[in-house]
Amino acid sequence: MTCSVCGYSELIKYGFTSSGKQRYQCKHCGNVIVYSPEPADGPSTNFLATWLRRVEARLAELEEKVAFQDEEIARLEMLGELRR
Numbered sequence: 001m002t003c004s005v006c007g008y009s010e011l012i013k014y015g016f017t018s019s020g021k022q023r024y025q026c027k028h029c030g031n032v033i034v035y036s037p038e039p040a041d042g043p044s045t046n047f048l049a050t051w052l053r054r055v056e057a058r059l060a061e062l063e064e065k066v067a068f069q070d071e072e073i074a075r076l077e078m079l080g081e082l083r084r
């Protein structure tokens, strides 16, 4: 992380904002920066909800793969029957 004003990388901890985010102060120019580790998904209280959505998406993906494999197996079994 670097200072948004001067680009200096030596920042010191400077307390927290009212919403609980860590603040840093640039040692070079005194600019105060608020560090937010989750830019897209809002506060960390949403972390679990985000994580659940990811797990659900992954499960749906896996289910699709399993369905495809079942089809594939059925197709191969049918081919096996035809060869007999």
Ligand SMILES: [Zn+2]
Pocket (backbone or CB within 6 Å): 003, 004, 005, 006, 007, 008, 026, 027, 028, 029, 030, 031
């Ligand atoms: Zn600075």
